[in-house]
Structures are given as structure tokens and as C-alpha cells.
Amino acid sequence: MLAWLHRLASPKRFHGLAGFFITWCGWGALVLFASGLYYSLFNSPPDYQQGESIRIMYIHVPAAWNSMFIYITMAIASLFVLVWRIKAAAAVARACAPLGAMFTFLALATGSLWGKPMWGAWWVWDARLTSELILLFLYLGFMALQSAIEDKDAAARAAGVLAIVGIINIPIIYYSVEWWNTLHQGATITLSEKPKMNTDMFISLILMSLAFKFYFVVAVLRKARNEMLEREQNSQWVKEMLGGSDERK
Amino acid sequence: MNPKQRNRLILITVIVVCVGIAVTLAGIALKENINLFYNPTQIAAGEVPKDASFRVGGLVVEGSVRRNPGDLKVTFELTDGAEQVTVHYEGILPDLFREGQGIIAQGRMNAEGHVNASEVLAKHDETYMPPEVQDALDKAGNIEDAAAPGTSSKPAKGY
Amino acid sequence: MNDVTNIAKTTAIEPSLGRAFMAMLGRDLTLAYRHRAQLANPLVFFTIVVSLFPLGLNPDPDLLRTIAPGVIWVAALLAAMLSLDSIFRSDFDDGTLEQILLSPHPLSLLVLAKTLAHWLITGLPLLLLAPVLGGLLDMSGEALGVLMITGALGTPILSLIGSIGVALTVGLRSGGGGVLLSLLVLPLYIPVLIFAANAVGNAAGGFEVTGQLAILGSLLALSVGLAPLAAAAALRISLN
Amino acid sequence: MNDVTNIAKTTAIEPSLGRAFMAMLGRDLTLAYRHRAQLANPLVFFTIVVSLFPLGLNPDPDLLRTIAPGVIWVAALLAAMLSLDSIFRSDFDDGTLEQILLSPHPLSLLVLAKTLAHWLITGLPLLLLAPVLGGLLDMSGEALGVLMITGALGTPILSLIGSIGVALTVGLRSGGGGVLLSLLVLPLYIPVLIFAANAVGNAAGGFEVTGQLAILGSLLALSVGLAPLAAAAALRISLN
Amino acid sequence: MNDKTNGHVRLEVDRLELTRNDRVIFTDLSFTLEAGQILQVEGHNGAGKTSLLRILCGLTMPSEGVVRWCGENMRDDRDRYYADLCYVGHYPGVKEELTPLENLAMVKSLGRIREGVDIEEVLERIGLPFGHEDQLCSRLSAGQRRRIALARLLVTDARLWILDEPFTALDIAGRRMVEEMLMSHAKAGGMVILTTHHAVELGDCNVKMLHLGA
């Protein structure tokens, strides 16, 4: 099992797999963004209460979902680094952090833009908003720790511990709206119930969310792959690969 | 059992016990009302602080909103179905503020037992639909479910 | 010189976890006692930060009473954070930490002993000083009582979570030190701050505080159980 | 090898103070740029500390608005203080500080260059971030304006006074570092805090602020004039 | 030395590799150490001697390879391995604010120790002048501190000694004493791994050499 895991995640193998996903998810993201933007800007109706402001949702919600999803990805990758010491996982975790911070920031920013007209305040210190802000700090801490430790392997493992400790924040973000009476609304879209949402809105939201997810996959794999190449530049397989491309010239 | 196994067992027991305590206590905590939004019933019962600012939540009573012409002063009634409380506010109200809508106000009690609000926030619900659908629902008289989910989905806590 | 070899003829006493735990705790307390002049530093810092507020704001007693719980807890957080470095720093510098890592005991329990010592040295004094400062900020009797309870539940969490943070940063010579530590640790401290200050505030207004106290208790149980494990893992990485 | 001696045949260029000042400043900025990931740390710390207060207090916008000036200034004080160590620490550790002491220029001016660099790296970003956080705490437009002015006058004072504190403590390896520094420096920061926070509070209330600003200005002038001298003297003592 | 000594105690090092910041320090390093053997690791400055010793202690993680103690991967049963190990590294691991007695009492409570060992006796044997055992270690000279670090070897009942430049700061008499300690340990069935830039005189012991750095 272990050997299998290592083989699957060997830098060379990872490079190939990542290339495959980057290509296909790249196209997927493009198509999804195009259709998602069309749907959300032109095809979905305004809300009965919020009017046109509802369209902020098509960025806010996918960004917020991504912010949590990326953190979970980062923590799982960190677990692989700590337990099985897989280099590809370290590169993935490292690549996740800035993306996650970006999406968290996007969720915070669009949330406040939305909050002003809807709630009447840019910012309130309720549980959902606060925990999302903590998420941003956790990402920043992860990046700061990574950059402070010189040895790359040690940095990946140390930051991994932090990522795993911080995962406790994720259920808090997710369930905050149920555990506390937040100003932020509860979940509309759950696995158990039919969403109380108009179908066109729903489709737009899903399209945009998928587009964001695909974009994340492409971005994270590209970053991770570049980093792996840089770190492995002296290894046999990279030399072979580069040599191969030289011959093609 | 060698000492090593014993140590490991102790370690695991301790962790399990700790996590168990943590979960139990968290359970107790969630039964309590932590992020206090007082509802009008509690206000009527005099449970709110005299000289501190607090939050009150409820539905804006239909037809109770009185705006002062000329300035931004507004007065309205909040209800949780049982009791009502009067709220005074000066400032721009959020877009979602309308009669029948759930809102949260932050403020203090004044001498007459009214709330002087420094902030009024509108709480949105989990329902999204185009206006036409809303019209259709209105016609069908099916309004409660759509417009007051704050009360219908979570009656016990905030409002 | 021949005598040296004699010792090798005896039989062995197996290591005992309880003994190791107590020795670790005792050692750290002895060391703190040898530096007793520095014991006061976090307390003085705490006092200064708390007194910055009446200075920075207008000293209206009503206002001070309202902000007192938050201010005291924020100051306690910062004082605890600044004192964290002492948990592992000197042991790291002189190589004792290596020796602790090489002892035949679960590292996490030794870390727990060190964290306990840190709490006894900084958390407990802060806890005892807090009501005095609360009194200065005009807090009521009940509020002071709850302040003590939240302190008793909260300050150990600060030491425990903090131990993870320092364990992660102890190996860094020039990592921007203190600021980095604060970046790692403060976000994790926020829940303690929220519930503790909220409980004290509620107590001042005469409301129920069981909910908040229960959450603090649950955080404490969780961190007693898990923080030493994380800190131990972090130490092994830092010493790599 | 014979070439080595060749160099000795040329004539000399006398040292120039302006050149030395600019070189010092440029060097510190370059070094900061090489560690640019760490440039953000004080800012993040500042943000976290400011956001601790709404979390610890009741998030009533009225209340937040009242305490905002104090909170922002206290957080700025703490952020500036934690970043102070970087002024001399790394130079001390690798012996560059010795070389600076041995340069044929008034040491106080070189110290001023280093302090200026520190302010550009930490004070200026804090100054720029402050209005954003002030906005989060619901401060009014005029108050934000005055916040900027007090920041522009006050943050340089923090760097200048701070340079004296670090110069005094830089030689101490294990002096309880951070806490000791805070004990030295925070009391000296208090006047800045009082007048700056007071000015912002007054501006929010719509009152006159020229008095406070004048005092801040005079403090600034005083510290520009005297702090580098004191810091230079302290450095010579620390390196003894 | 307890009874298990006569069993199949051995240290196996299997294809170790260490890279630091993508630079290979050593690779494909394997050897076995049996009871009674002494291994001396040689190499120029920066060859990786200290790093190797730290890997053997489980302090540093190798990039590849495993270290086995009594046939089992040392990482799988740290506690057992560490009960058998005593490491004296570059840093003395002596707390300056404690007295020699307190320092060794700490060693005593942490690990597996020889029964009936008397710390004052050990201090005397290791050559600490009388009256110094109650002084804070910060008052001691570098050589005296190193002696206290080495006294750990006599307090614990470790079978495997790992010593990084143990002769640093010692005078000639001190060096001689440490050599005696090493020899008698090896003769009693213990194992030693050491690095040093000094010439060592270990009599008729079974000494293996390992050269690092091309």
C-alpha cells in the first residue's frame, strides 16, 4: 500500500498526471466560466427581495466554498506530507495556501459588498464572518511559517502541523450559522434537502462553483508542478525530459 | 502488557476522555443561548440589561413603520408572535428592511421601555426566487413560509 | 581510573513515566525560580497594556466598565503570547531539548509537563492579577468572579495552544521571531477571547454564562488532549 | 599575488556623510526587500490585534466607534514595538554593527538612517493600513483624516524612541528579550498614545485638534533631534 | 548492563541518504554495528558527520533509508531504542542555571539508569573538582561542562553511545579518561559511535572506521 502510494505520487508520475489534469480542467474551467457568467449575468432572474444584488451571490458563494475546500485540501495534503512524506503533497499544500487566501479574501470582500445593501452594514462581528476572517489569518500564518523556514522539507512539515491544527476552524465556519444565531443566513444548498431556490439561480450558482473549483485545480497543479520541477531539476527524470524537449528543437 | 503498551493505552484513554469531555461540554453549550438576541417576550419580561447595549430580533409588524418626514428618524414595532416592542432608529435602513421581514436591532432601553437602536440589520433567509414567483405565492396566500423563515426554521433561539 | 568501569556491573532501573513527568515539571519551576526577577515581566506587561486604555480613551468609568472584559482578556492574550518563547527557547539553545527528545517516554507528556510549568509561572499569576486590574476598571463583583472562572479555564488553553506555536518556531534563528509566533498563535486564541470576554460581559449585565463557560471547558479539554501531541510533532520537526 | 599590492598606489577619497546616509538607508531597504514575505507580518499583527477588540467586546457600532482611536493606536504601538528588534538584531549578530560603529561618521546619523528605514518598512505601512481598520471599526471620515495625520506624526516617534530601547537591549542574549524591551519602550510611548488617540477622539466628536497635533509635532521634532543621539550612545554601551 | 545484552543486539543502517536544500550530503550509506564494536566516523568539515549521528539518533529525518535497532525500524519503537541510547552532541545539553547534581538528577529521572548509581560518585570519577557539584554550571569552565555532559554516559544504562566530538575542550587527562570509558564500555558488550578530529587510542578494541565525504 505504502509503496504503491509512493509510486503513484512520485515526482515523475505526478508531473504527468498534473499535466493531464491541467489541460482538461483548464478547458473545463473556460467552458464553465463562459456559461456560468452568461447564466448568472443574463439568464438568472433578480430576486424577489434583493433585486439585482443577488448576482453577487454567484461570486461570493463559490469563493466561500472554495476557501473552505482549499483549506481541507491543504490539510489533507499536509497529512500525507507528515505521515507518508510525499513530496508531491508538499508541493500541493504549499501551492494551496495563496490560492486559499485569495478566495477567502474574495469571499470576505464580496460578502461585505453585499452586506452593506442587504444587512445595512459592511461588517458585523458574527460567528460566520469572524470564523472566515480567522481562516484568512490561518492561511497567512501557514504562508509566513513556510517562508520563514529555510529547509523546504522541514518547512512543509512544520506548516503541515499548523494546517492540521487549524482544521478545527472549518466545521466552525460551516456550522456557525446553525450553532449561533448569526446575521449571516443558513445554508440553502444542502445534500439532504431540495434547495429553496429558483432553478435558474441554482444552475448559475452551480456552474460558477464548478468553474471556481476547476480553476483552483488548474492553478494549484500548475504551481505545484513548477515547484516540483524546480526542486527536482538535478534529478534524472527532469534532465531526461528537458533533454527530450531539446532534441525536439 | 509491557510498559510501552501500557503507556500507549494510557495515552489513548486520556485523549479519548478529553475529546469526550470536550464534546459533552460543547453539547451543553449549544443548548444554551449564547449569541443573545433577545426577543420581545424577554423584553416584556424585563430580562434585558438596564444600562448596557443589547440586540433584539424579531419581525417588523405589518403597518407599524412610521417615518419622520424631513429626517431619517423611524419608529416601528417588532414582534415574535407573542409580545411586541417599539424600536426607534435614526439612519439609513438596509434594502431588505420591510414590513414582515426579520431584523436585528442593536440598542439600549430608554425610560419608556422602548429600544433606542444604534444599528438595524436585516436578516436574510434561505429562500431565493424571482419576483413573479413571489407574486404567485402571494396570490396563493402561501406567504408565511416564504417571508418569515427566520421564525419558521429556527423558532427556538433568536426571535 | 579503573573505578570508572566498575559502575557497569550493576543492573538497570527501567524508566518511569510518572517520575519523568514530575522531574520535568520540577526542573522548569526551579529554573523559573532561579530567574525570579523575570517572573514579574509578563505581569508588568499585562498591567501596562491594560492601563494604556484608560490613557488612550477618555477615562469615563461607564465606558471603562463596558470595555473592561475585552481589554483585560486582550492584554492577557498578548502577555501570555509574549512569554511563550520561554517554554522551549533556552532548552533549545543549550541542547537540553535534544536530550528530552531522546528520552524513552512519550514526548507529548513531557511537553505537557513543560506547558503546565509555563502555566504555573505565567498563566496563574495573570489569573490572580486580573481581578485587581478589573477592580481598577470598575468591574462589578459578579463580573470579577466570572473573570476568575474564565481565567482559570482560559489561561491554560493559552499555554497549551501557545506550546504548538513555539514548538513550530523554536528552530528559527532569524524568522522575525515574535511577530511570526503571534501570527500563528493569535488566530487560534481568538475563540478563547470571544467566549471568555463574552462571559464576563454577560456576567456584568447579570445574565446566564453557563454556555460560554461550557465552551471554554470544552476547548480546554480538547487542547489538553490534543495540543501536546501537536507540539511534540512540531518539536521533532523543528529540531530536524 | 603581486597584483594585490598594486592597489596601494592610488590616492584616497575622503568619506562623505551624505553618501554614507543614503547607503545605509538603501542597504536596510534592500535587506527588507530580500525578506519581503516578512514585511507583511507587522501589518497582519496589527490587523489581528485590532480585530481582537470587536471580538472581545460587545460589537455595538457606537461602542466600537468610541474606542476605535484608542484601539488602533494601542495596536499600532504594539505592532511597532514587536518589529523593533529588526532594527539592530541581525546587524549585531553578524558583526556588521561593529563595522558601523567603526565608520568615520557621527554614529547618530547612521542610526537615524536605520531608524528611517525601519519607519519606511513598518511605520508607513501601518499608517496606510490604519484608515482601513478604522473603517471596519466604523470611524467617521473626519476622524479617519485626523487618524492619518496623527499617524504621520506619531509612527516616526515610535520608531525613534524604539531605536533607543533596542539599542539598549540588543546585546542581551537571554534577557527575556521581548518583554524587557516592552517594559523599556511602552512607558515612553504613552505620551504619543494619549495625544494621538485624544486627537482622533476629538475629531470624531467634531472638536478642535490643533493642540494635540502641535504637541505631537513637538514630540516628533524632539525625538528626531535627540533619539538618534541617545540610541547611538546606547549602542556603544551595548557593544562594550 | 542488563541481561538482554547478550542477545542479538545490533544496529543496522540501511542505504541512508541525506539531502539538504536539494544538495546531497551522503547517499547509499549502509553498515552494521554489533555488540562490542566501536565505529569511528571521519570526514572533513561539512562532510556530514554530525548529520549522520543525528539521523542515527532519530533527531534528523533521512531522505531515504532506515535505521534498525535489534531488527526493528527505530522509528516504530522509539521508546525502546531511546532507553538503549545515550547521545552527547555538539551542544553539551547541560543547563547552566542548574548545578551539576541537579543536571544529573534530571538525567536520572528521564531515562533507564544503572541501579545503585550514586551521582556524587560519578561526578568525582569524571573529574569534577570537589565542591563544584553544588555550583551553578554557568560558573564552570567549558571543559568542566563537557565532563558533566559525559557523566550522562555513566549514569544511564545505555547500550549504544553516540558521541559527537567528545574530546572537545578536554585536556589530556580528560581525553585519556574518556578513552578508558569507551574501551570498558565496548568490552562490556556496549557499542559506540563517535566522531572526532583528534587521534584516538583505543587499545585492542574492535574499531571500525567510516569515511564520509568524497
Place this chain on the structure above:
Amino acid sequence: MNDKTNGHVRLEVDRLELTRNDRVIFTDLSFTLEAGQILQVEGHNGAGKTSLLRILCGLTMPSEGVVRWCGENMRDDRDRYYADLCYVGHYPGVKEELTPLENLAMVKSLGRIREGVDIEEVLERIGLPFGHEDQLCSRLSAGQRRRIALARLLVTDARLWILDEPFTALDIAGRRMVEEMLMSHAKAGGMVILTTHHAVELGDCNVKMLHLGA
């Protein structure tokens, strides 16, 4: 070397005494150094060599006594003295996050320098391999860093060189090069004060010895 070199340039040390924590390190130490002379300070570890050199630089305050440069107390006119002084101490004083070029450019802007000196040329002469002048110094080996520290001597136009163990970390070629530098400096009318645990070969220069520590 500028024109004042041929004047009455001399360093006078008058009855220096240093106590550390109430322990006398040295006392009643006097000597004079004239243009063209080299002073080598000897003594066992902890004898006070480094302390003496730091006093001569004005970094450490002596308990008693004065240091005079060209007849004037060095503390009364630091700027003049420091324009004439170049000190290379235990710490290299090389910033790791700067490149060698940047490090020396800093030296150039701080002190009095030789006209027309070209830093790249100096780096080449001092033996830094080509291509390393643009790398961060943290990537360099200890010996290479020491060479950059010594390159300061060739950039500045100091008459008095104070060197604390300049040969540390240098290989034989490096040592030879430094010796040449010292000799040519003395011949051109400069002065050198150095400590070292190595044997130095300074040809027919005017070398004085000073022994510290009883």
C-alpha cells in the same frame, strides 16, 4: 595611501587595564606602534587578546588607560581615527542577505576609500571564484566569507589594520595571500595589529610581539 602617511603617525597605548566582572584580565599594558610596524598579540584562550583589540578599536571601554592616535586621545576624535582604521574581527561583518558586491559597495560608501578602486577587481584578487560575486553571501562557504571580510582591507584606505584571527577558515593559499597583504601594507608605511593561533611568516618586516596572560 595618502600623503599624511609620512608624518608622525603612531599609535600609543598607555597603561591599559581591563577588568571583567571584578576579574582583572590585564593591567598596566603600554606600547607604541610606529608606521611600518606589525604587532602580533599572543596568549592562551581567554587571555584577553580579543578584548585588547576591541579596546584599541574603541568598541570596549578599558577600566583604565588611554589609546592615542597621532598623539591625541582616540575618544576625542573618533571620526579621524576611524577614517584611518580597518578592523576585521571574530565575526566577519558580512551580511548574508547581500551579495559580495553589495557588501563591499557598503564598505565603500561608509569609509575613506582608495581612489579608483574597483570592487570586482578586488574580489578577483582576494580569490573569490568567478560568478560568486552576484550570489547571496549565505550561499558561500565559511572560507569564502572570510575572504570577503578581508577584502575590506583592500577597499578602504586605512593606515591601521586590526585583525583578530584573520587566518581562521582559510586554506594555505589564502593564508599566504593574507601574509603578502600584511607585508606590502607594512612596507607602504601602514601598521598592523593581529592575533592568531597560526604560525605567521612575515619575511623581513618589523614585527613586534606582545604576550598576554601570565
